[in-house]
Amino acid sequence: MTLIPVLGGPDVELLYRAYAIAELEGVEREFNELLSNAVLRRRYDGPTTVLSILEQVGVDSASLDSRSAETKPLVQRYIALSDGYRISATPTIIVNGTHEINLRAINSADQLLAEIAKLLNS
Incomplete structure (x- = not known):
């Protein structure tokens, strides 16, 4: 990568x-x-x-x-x-190489951190 x-x-x-x-x-x-x-x-x-x-x-x-x-x-x-590559933003985050987070569905940094923590613990 x-x-x-x-x-x-x-x-x-x-x-x-x-x-x-x-x-x-x-x-x-x-x-x-x-x-x-x-x-x-x-x-x-x-x-x-x-x-x-x-x-x-x-x-x-x-x-x-x-x-x-x-x-x-x-x-x-x-x-x-x-x-x-016509990259102007990074709209997703991949957690542990398998879980994708769509940042458009996230409303705050705290929500993002909570979602990442949840995925790391799953």
Whole structure:
């Protein structure tokens, strides 16, 4: 399975660059999990969260600027993949590879977390 970072919002450039650094360091899945948790639990507050998550996965957040030449091709690849696959959102979540959650049926982050917990325990 190919993990394609589909990111958006006002911090999209920072998110892509941070994900690229995480990928270069081999911690992109951990970065993605922490970022997803922050968003779902409404703890995402922009660049501060992104930089904190980089540090949590063992990446020096200061490297965002110093490694920009290294991350630029990756960021361009992410954008090309998203555009090529015409991905503009991720409308479902797969739990344990077998249970699909349609986010259109979810009305809140708490409801989503409860549904995921229920599926994990089933």
